[in-house]
Amino acid sequence: METSLRIPTPWPGAPVYLRESTTSTMDDALALARAGCPTGTTVAAGFQERGRGRGQESRWLSGAWESLLATVVIGRADAAFPLTQLALRAGLAVALAIQDACGLETRIKWPNDLLSSGRKLAGILCESRGDALLVGVGVNCLQRSFPAEIADRACSLAMAAGGDTAPLALLPLVLARLKECLADPGWREKVLQRLAFLGTAVRDGGAEGIVRGLDEDGALLLEDADGRTVRRDR
Secondary structure, X not given: OEOOOOOOOOOOOOOEEEEOOEOOHHHHHHHHHHXXXXXXXXXXXXXXOOOEOOOOOOEOOOOOOOEEEEEEXXXXXXXXXOHHHHHHHHHHHHHHHHHHHHOOOOEEEOOOEEEEOOEEEEEEEEEEXXXXXXXXXXXXXXXXXXXOOOOOOEOOHHHHHOOOOOHHXXXXXXXXXXXXXXXXXXXXXXXXXXXXXXXXXXXXXXXXXXXXXXXXOOOEEEEOOOOOEEEEOO
């Protein structure tokens, strides 16, 4: 079932589909992309039965209309940059949209999460399918608590900024910022200003070292124990 609320979009002629419930907005967007939908076509849902995150076993769980759950279709011709930059550009867009909405400044955890006070607030999932790019966004908005197993690692806009930023109020801000960031030549510097753990030793997914920055393609630069710069691109 789709709602009738109209959502502003910066892509003229691109529809925004709002669904009360779906299996996955990524799957819905892929079907639309295969049918030849225009760049900027967006699917948002109040609830996902099998919303996924980065990695085969990762899942995005959210109660009905507690989170912004959306996927945007971008034509490959409309993203004139290496695909390794896409998740960071999208993460920057969501960070800016959140700041627009409620004044909250977030940190970008390479390659695809947003943090507030060290806790996960949002996640980005990007996929390339043929001539289409899928930009999936999940932002915790209205939750006041989380299950015990993730309570120390997750937060929401309501918890971090106070007030109630509704998912559908955040969506048009995300879309506007996404179009802007896809074309922004200064994206890297803006991400670096928000990069989590910069100058800090990290150990994550087999990579270990001090976070020193990003290269032009969006790969993470780490300094290893021998003082060498190590490039991590996934």
